[in-house]
Structure formats: C-alpha cells, structure tokens
C-alpha cells in the first residue's frame with residue numbers, strides 16, 4: 001500500500017516516452033514557427049527591394065471582409081508613393097519591416 005503522497009506523485013509522473021514525444025512536438029512547433037517567421041521576413045525583404053525613394057511606409061490592420069470573422073488581421077506593412085503623374089501607388093510589404101527601410 002502506498003501513501004497518498006506517493007499516489008499523487010505517481011499520477012503526475014508520465015512515462016518517459018510520452019514526455020519525449022511531448023518535447024518533440026513542442027520542438028517541431030517552435031522550429032515551424034521560426035521557419036515561418038524567417039520566410040515572412042524574407043517576403044518583406046523581397047517586397048521592399050524596388051521601392052521608390054519617396055515611398056512612405058505605413059503599418060495597417062486589415063478587415064478581411066468576411067462577415068463572420070472576428071479577427072483583426074495584421075499589422076502588415078505597406079508602402080505608398082506617388083509616381084510622376086501624381087498617381088498614388090500602394091504595395092504590400094509584409095508582416096515585417098526590413099531593417100533596410102526601417103532607418104530611412
């Protein structure tokens with residue numbers, strides 16, 4: 001017969017293979033998150049490569065237009081600029097603001 005304390009300890013103690021599987025799951029989640037973040041950053045860098053010098057960067061939240069959507073999407077970065085004809089242009093940059101345009 002074990003004491004109550006031992007039983008509590010035993011109930012919290014999970015088998016090692018289970019714990020290892022849990023840790024692996026978290027590691028996979030973390031590395032997926034990191035690679036997604038990295039690819040999002042790369043997208044922002046690519047999208048901001050050919051921006052004109054007079055572009056203004058704005059941070060915006062998006063309404064996706066779905067009636068049943070409760071989420072606020074964003075923020076995303078957009079570049080705005082006017083061409084020679086005074087026409088306003090807008091370009092999606094991405095979720096991240098690349099360091100190369102941050103300091104301009």
Ligand SMILES: [Zn+2]
Pocket residue numbers: 063064065066069070071073
């Ligand atoms: Zn939405």
